[in-house]
Amino acid sequence: MADANIAKPPSLPARQSGVRTVLSYTGIPPSWLDKRPKLPSRNWLIFLSVTSSVVGLYVYDRQECKKIRQAYVDKVKHLAEVTADPFDFPRTVTVYGAKWPADEEYLQGIKYFRKYVKPILVAAAVDFEMISGKRHGDIAARVAEDTRLRRRLDLGLDVDPEARKMLPTYRSAAARVKHALGGGVVVIGRPTFKEYMAGVCAGWTAGLEPVDADEALSRVLEHDTHFDEPPDLADMAHADADAPADLPRQAPLSPQTSPVFSPLQMPSKPASSRPRTSTAPSVPSGPPSVIPPLPPLLLVPFTNYIGITQIPLMIWGFFNQRHKVRSGAEAGYCLVMGNTRPVNVPEDTVDFVASAEMSERAPLVDLGDLDFDKEAEDFYKSSMEKFPEDTDKIRQKYYEALPKKLAIARELARGTREPTKEEYENPPPTEVELRAERLKKERRWRDDVHGWDIIKPSAAVQWDERLRGSLTVFVDPEQDQSDEPSSAPIIP
Numbered sequence: 001m002a003d004a005n006i007a008k009p010p011s012l013p014a015r016q017s018g019v020r021t022v023l024s025y026t027g028i029p030p031s032w033l034d035k036r037p038k039l040p041s042r043n044w045l046i047f048l049s050v051t052s053s054v055v056g057l058y059v060y061d062r063q064e065c066k067k068i069r070q071a072y073v074d075k076v077k078h079l080a081e082v083t084a085d086p087f088d089f090p091r092t093v094t095v096y097g098a099k100w101p102a103d104e105e106y107l108q109g110i111k112y113f114r115k116y117v118k119p120i121l122v123a124a125a126v127d128f129e130m131i132s133g134k135r136h137g138d139i140a141a142r143v144a145e146d147t148r149l150r151r152r153l154d155l156g157l158d159v160d161p162e163a164r165k166m167l168p169t170y171r172s173a174a175a176r177v178k179h180a181l182g183g184g185v186v187v188i189g190r191p192t193f194k195e196y197m198a199g200v201c202a203g204w205t206a207g208l209e210p211v212d213a214d215e216a217l218s219r220v221l222e223h224d225t226h227f228d229e230p231p232d233l234a235d236m237a238h239a240d241a242d243a244p245a246d247l248p249r250q251a252p253l254s255p256q257t258s259p260v261f262s263p264l265q266m267p268s269k270p271a272s273s274r275p276r277t278s279t280a281p282s283v284p285s286g287p288p289s290v291i292p293p294l295p296p297l298l299l300v301p302f303t304n305y306i307g308i309t310q311i312p313l314m315i316w317g318f319f320n321q322r323h324k325v326r327s328g329a330e331a332g333y334c335l336v337m338g339n340t341r342p343v344n345v346p347e348d349t350v351d352f353v354a355s356a357e358m359s360e361r362a363p364l365v366d367l368g369d370l371d372f373d374k375e376a377e378d379f380y381k382s383s384m385e386k387f388p389e390d391t392d393k394i395r396q397k398y399y400e401a402l403p404k405k406l407a408i409a410r411e412l413a414r415g416t417r418e419p420t421k422e423e424y425e426n427p428p429p430t431e432v433e434l435r436a437e438r439l440k441k442e443r444r445w446r447d448d449v450h451g452w453d454i455i456k457p458s459a460a461v462q463w464d465e466r467l468r469g470s471l472t473v474f475v476d477p478e479q480d481q482s483d484e485p486s487s488a489p490i491i492p
Contacts (some may be wrong), residue, residue, distance in 0.1 A: 039148070041177065042241065057319045064322040072329040073123040074335045080125035090127045094144075094295070098133040098192040099451065100304040101455065102381040106134050108304045109188035116328025117186070117300060123334040127162045135444075136449025139195035147203025151288070152176065157208060177292075184335055184474065185295045186482035189302035190373040191455040194462075197370075197453045200294070201462045205287045216444055226399060226405065241275065250366075266410045296472040300331045301368070304374040330476065340472040345463060369473060370461040375458040387452050391445050398441060405434060416480070 020033055026332045040048070084090075097109030110132045121128055133139040152158040153173040164170055167273070305313045317324070345368045409431045411417050419427075429437065453459060 059400045065325045068325050072120050076124040091183050092127040095128050095130045095186040096139050096190045096192050098139045098195050101384045103306050112302050116317045117332045122334025137447050140199040143199025144203040162483050180295050186298045188300050190376045194455045198462045201464045292472045293470050298335045298474045299372045334474040334476050337477045339475050339477040341475050343471045388449050
């Protein structure tokens with residue numbers, strides 16, 4: 001009995017680790033310290049696995065991008081360390097980027113160059129000039145005009161102004177052409193390539209006389225009936241019958257004094273009867289038989305994914321930027337090293353290329369370099385096939401609303417009625433302004449349709465047989481030596 005009444009000594013608390021003891025004095029609830037780790041739930045496992053996979057793909061891709069870009073930078077950075085004369089011009093290339101069909105952001109091609117090709121050129125101290133086309137056909141028009149100006153300088157039809165010759169950085173036309181040949185031309189994507197070739201062919205085949213596009217279009221639109229005012233013959237006869245016979249009739253107003261004066265109605269100045277004594281050289285009537293050497297081309301593939309159906313390709317491209325980095329770095333490396341070869345266009349395909357349209361049932365013909373990046377045309381939006389029809393609908397809608405605007409402008413100009421309060425606050429356009437607006441819109445519509453006719457998938461790349469001996473293409477210097485590439489001069 002005595003042993004049963006003896007009290008048992010209290011049990012000692014479980015011994016805690018040093019870390020647990022320290023954490024217990026930090027204010028952390030003891031229940032948190034007593035928790036034992038366990039596997040997360042099914043939903044958490046799904047979330048963590050998906051998130052970690054996406055982050056892992058992104059990090060891996062960007063690390064590979066840095067490695068690839070740095071590898072090509074290391075190959076060319078020694079060229080930037082070459083000592084150069086401070087009065088020499090660095091090697092300069094011209095970059096063309098046309099507007100991608102159905103994409104309102106017209107700088108996509110230029111952005112591709114800046115992100116993937118430019119780092120290699122900067123590492124090699126190669127300068128560049130970027131030219132972008134805001135609308136379809138802008139690159140073709142720019143190249144054609146530059147080619148025409150070069151032809152005029154070569155023939156002595158144009159000379160540099162004296163003020164330009166006095167600049168310390170002045171170079172003669174021959175020196176500028178030589179410097180351009182040592183640089184090159186960068187063509188971004190299939191649409192740019194088509195526009196560039198169209199501009200080159202047009203520049204070497206068109207006349208050398210300067211042409212004002214607005215003036216030429218105004219002469220075409222001068223004889224249409226959109227601005228004609230239908231005469232009211234009954235009112236005119238009644239006015240003539242009521243007019244007194246002894247009063248002289250007022251002479252008709254000239255276009256300069258008419259309240260609806262338009263520059264398009266001005267009579268042309270009569271040609272002077274005196275013979276001209278100018279000693280300016282005569283302009284050749286036809287194109288040259290031989291085209292001189294042109295700057296070599298760097299053809300850079302580029303595809304712009306737009307539209308809902310191409311969202312999977314956009315996602316794939318976001319996690320595979322390393323392929324674009326490698327393609328752009330290889331293109332930049334080819335340009336920096338300067339190895340070129342003649343353009344590859346089979347002679348038996350000249351007739352096929354010269355056709356304005358390529359039928360969908362046309363046989364598969366190997367066009368060589370003219371097939372550059374042809375696969376990118378499969379990613380054009382299908383809505384672009386109706387681009388000319390959509391433009392015609394916009395033009396028709398504009399001309400349906402034009403008579404009402406024209407009637408208001410003529411009523412206010414002749415004073416047949418007083419302007420309303422709204423017209424006082426916001427004056428409607430005059431007839432002269434309507435004519436100028438119509439000219440601007442017509443030129444835009446026609447240029448857009450013409451530009452689309454150049455780059456549409458069914459149109460062939462324009463080609464001139466005279467370009468065979470004057471056009472070259474940059475190639476990889478590490479390719480098979482059987483191609484026998486010619487090395488272009490590199491100007492530091």
